[in-house]
Amino acid sequence: MIINLDKNKLYSTFSVSDFSELENSFETLAPSMVEYYLSSLSGEDETYINRSKIQNTVYLDEYTIYLDYDDNTYLEITSKNEDDEYSTGSLW
Secondary structure (H helix, E strand, O other): OEEEEOHHHHHHHOOOOOHHHHHHHHHHOOHHHHHHHHHHHOOOOEOOOOHHHEEEEEEEOOEEEEEEOOOOEEEEEOOOOHHHHHOOOOOO
């Protein structure tokens, strides 16, 4: 699922002034807090992203934040399949 984020809201949530500071901000917070803040920002409708226009990307577990050349920010949420998380492969 890909969501168009309000850039100003994203920056103010993590107390940064531009996209390049986001990754450093994520490193200073507990991963669970970053995931909580990102999930609270994800209430928007799904949108399409042209991946050929991506300028910068920040990865965090199941969340990916993109900045495109038009200065739009996007949040991609990739949900994990819980069945795969706890299953093990067969040895035979």
